[in-house]
Amino acid sequence: MDGAKIPVLDFSGEDLDDMRKSSGSDQSWKLLCSKVREACESHGYFILLYDKIPTSLRGDMLVAMKALFDLPEETKSKYQNPKPYRSYQGKCPVVPLHESFGIEDATRLEVAQEFTQLMWPQGNPAFCEILNSMSSKMLDLNLTILEMIFESFGMEEKHYDALVNDSTGIFRVMKYKVPPREDENLGLVAHTDKNALTVLCQNDVQGLEVMTKEGHWEEVAVPRDAFVVIVGDALKAWSNGRLLAVKHRVVMKADKERYSFGLFSVPKEGAMIEVPRELVDNEHPLLYRPFKFADYFSYFVSNISDDALEIYAGVSV
Numbered sequence: 001m002d003g004a005k006i007p008v009l010d011f012s013g014e015d016l017d018d019m020r021k022s023s024g025s026d027q028s029w030k031l032l033c034s035k036v037r038e039a040c041e042s043h044g045y046f047i048l049l050y051d052k053i054p055t056s057l058r059g060d061m062l063v064a065m066k067a068l069f070d071l072p073e074e075t076k077s078k079y080q081n082p083k084p085y086r087s088y089q090g091k092c093p094v095v096p097l098h099e100s101f102g103i104e105d106a107t108r109l110e111v112a113q114e115f116t117q118l119m120w121p122q123g124n125p126a127f128c129e130i131l132n133s134m135s136s137k138m139l140d141l142n143l144t145i146l147e148m149i150f151e152s153f154g155m156e157e158k159h160y161d162a163l164v165n166d167s168t169g170i171f172r173v174m175k176y177k178v179p180p181r182e183d184e185n186l187g188l189v190a191h192t193d194k195n196a197l198t199v200l201c202q203n204d205v206q207g208l209e210v211m212t213k214e215g216h217w218e219e220v221a222v223p224r225d226a227f228v229v230i231v232g233d234a235l236k237a238w239s240n241g242r243l244l245a246v247k248h249r250v251v252m253k254a255d256k257e258r259y260s261f262g263l264f265s266v267p268k269e270g271a272m273i274e275v276p277r278e279l280v281d282n283e284h285p286l287l288y289r290p291f292k293f294a295d296y297f298s299y300f301v302s303n304i305s306d307d308a309l310e311i312y313a314g315v316s317v
């Protein structure tokens with residue numbers, strides 16, 4: 001798909017809940033759902049315009065993140081969690097430009113409060129409010145997009161519970177430093193997201209690149225105030241490989257710091273990822289055996305590999 005246009009979907013001006021409720025009499029919901037699915041099939045990601053998350057909140061979030069990353073290293077390092085991708089990460093030799101926090105369930109007020117308290121023992125209610133509000137809005141959006149995909153496949157809810165209702169949100173905030181030299185500009189190594197679906201947002205510093213089906217890196221020019229939606233391994237496996245978990249990375253070219261934040265919907269401990277029977281036929285033989293998401297994730301963490309999903313859950317044909 002080299003050179004093929006990056007899909008841009010516009011949900012602005014739409015009340016998705018209303019649209020969905022009137023989907024019996026109105027085709028626009030179904031049409032939107034099929035556009036989402038098509039983008040996830042052809043590219044594994046898309047750019048999303050969505051005005052229900054206010055621009056002012058995005059601006060506040062970026063300002064709040066700067067204050068967070070400006071805290072002393074000693075304070076930031078207090079945020080530790082034994083589970084992977086949920087702690088403070090900085091000074092990693094593989095990606096020295098990258099720093100991040102992964103906060104699970106920031107959508108719960110007490111979690112947002114606890115995190116804020118740890119970073120600002122003297123209190124910072126504004127930060128807490130922004131963190132809680134942004135993560136909640138992005139989780140809603142993430143789960144709605146997932147439901148759109150499942151509806152477009154005509155799936156009954158029981159087939160996708162593990163990816164929507166049994167799902168938790170990890171809110172990740174990221175900072176990328178300006179590279180010291182042009183040849184040391186890797187912000188984040190190439191990877192596929194392991195979770196179901198990711199919704200990302202960034203400041204005006206570009207850097208995200210995706211790998212095309214032909215194996216070339218392509219820059220994603222994210223319009224101001226847009227979101228990027230990325231399919232992860234869990235959704236790829238569930239869809240029997242119909243949806244593409246696109247490989248992506250971050251390359252820093254600008255002389256300004258890049259800030260991004262994302263809401264990762266992650267199947268809960270114990271949730272099983274299983275291809276629904278409806279998605280297996282002669283043309284689409286079963287590609288993945290049923291697996292517990294948490295086991296796959298642990299496998300990945302201890303055997304970091306580009307082909308983790310195929311090796312772990314692939315059915316040899």
Ligand SMILES: O=C(O)CCC(=O)C(=O)O
Binds near residue numbers: 172249250
């Ligand atoms: O910073 C970005 O835009 C990408 C982040 C990302 O791909 C990730 O955290 O998985």
Ligand SMILES: [Fe+2]
Binds near residue numbers: 191192193248
């Ligand atoms: Fe990613």
